[in-house]
Amino acid sequence: MKHRRIPRRKAAVAGGAVVALVAAGATFQSANASDNTEQFSVKSLSAPAATSLAVSLTADLGADGAGAYYDTKAKALVVNVVSEDAAKTVREAGGKARVVQNTLKELTGARQTLTEKATIPGTSWATDPVTNKVVVTADRTVKGADWAKLQDVVKGLGAKAELKKTAGEFKPFVSGGDAIHSGGGRCSLGFNVVKDGAPHFVTAGHCGASGSSWSDSAGGSAIGTMVDSKFPGDDYALVKYDGDAEAPSEVNLYNGSAQAITKAGDATVGMQVQRSGSTTQVHDGEVTGLDATVNYGNGDIVEGLIQTNVCAEPGDSGGSLFAGDTAIGLTSGGSGNCSSGGETFFQPVTEALSAYGATIG
Incomplete structure (x- = not known):
């Protein structure tokens, strides 16, 4: 029996994961921070090497660590700390230390307050290591009493939070790599993976329900069945290919070539990334x-997402x-489009791989 090969243009793959450092920025800005470099030199690091160092230092610093991010221009890891002893540990390891005001425990408490008092559709929040605050963003739908309430809650958090507005509207990008179709509309394939020795692919959970059939063309024959779907809370799903389909580990670059994917990895703030989707192709x-926590409305709240400034549109989900x-994430949703820009959120792919016991690359 011949094995059916999914054409390269029909087998986009990529993805990732997230390091539980803390959120946004990519320059040596400081907010309520001091810096004493002493005699230690800062190591020049690639983004993956910075991620590895951050994981190690996060474990070593414990409660004295307050998040980290990657400075792409200096190629250095910046680590927030709340004591000079911790700063010395960071410098000895080759990182850039910043002594900041807010501890991770305080920032986590601020997030909990937002969850309890400001769960409002059209909002998101994420811990930002550059400002050492929780950045709260409201989309254009947050108005009137909801806007006043959000302002009041953020104001009550003092120096631990700041409030921003975005011109777009937070929503899942329903209807991404290559196009995949079901009765509910069009999404995009995230990554081809292997589970229990059989070919599968992962995509966004909001794209469909368990048991739904998927094809690689509108109205086409089914190529696979969704065996599990998680949304809201998380946003990932697993589809098993029918038969012995060959599913190469690569991402469609929409220029006649593909990017080979050899592994899944962790995202760090400041990391340069690309997104491939069936509506807007590569950005x-x-x-x-x-x-990041995002409230898409109608009770659809997703937590633990990667926030980016990469654009996306419906169908890229x-x-x-x-x-x-390196595979980093699966497109979830956001605001804006690829004409005006905006924010896009991604489900860490490593979480999906771990949940399903699947491998990539």
Whole structure:
């Protein structure tokens, strides 16, 4: 029996994961921070190397650590700390230390307050290591009493939070790599993966329900069945290919070529990334936040997302977020479009892989 090969243009892959550092920025800005470099030199690091160092330092610093981000221009890891002893530990490891005002515990408490008092459709919040605050964003639908309430809650958090407005509207990008179709509309394939020795792919959970059939063309024959879907809370789903389909680990670049994907990895704030989707094809930008909470409305709240300034539009949902040969995330939703820009949020792909016991690359 011949094995059916999914054409390269029909098998986009990419993805990623997230390091639980803290959220946005990519320059040596400081807010309520001091810096004493002493005699230590700052190491020049690639983004993956900075991620590895951040993971190690986060474990070593414990409660004295207050988040980190990658400075793409200086190619250095910036680590927020709340004591000079912790700053010395960071400098000895080759990182850039900043002594800041707010601890992670305080910022986590601020997020909890927002959850309890300001769960309003059209809002998002993420911890920003550059400003050492929780940045709260409201879309254009937040008005009147809701806007006043949000302002009041953020004001009550003092120096631990700041409030911003975005011109767009937060929503899942329903209807991403290559196009995939079901009775509910069009999304995008995220990454081809292997589970229990069989080919599968992952996409966004809001694209469909468990048991739904998927094809690679509108009205076409089914190529697979969704075996599980998580949304809201998370935003990922697993589809099993029918038969022995060949599913190469690569992302469609929409220029006649593809990016090979060899692994899944962690996102860091400041990391340069690309997104591939069936509506707007390939766009790039950088990670601006981690562990973001987004309220899409109608009770659809998703947590633990990667926040970026990469544009996306409806139909890009589920598509690939990647950095070189590393899978980073699955397109969830956001505001704006690829004409005016905006924010786009991604489900960390490593969380989906772990949940399903699947591998990539």
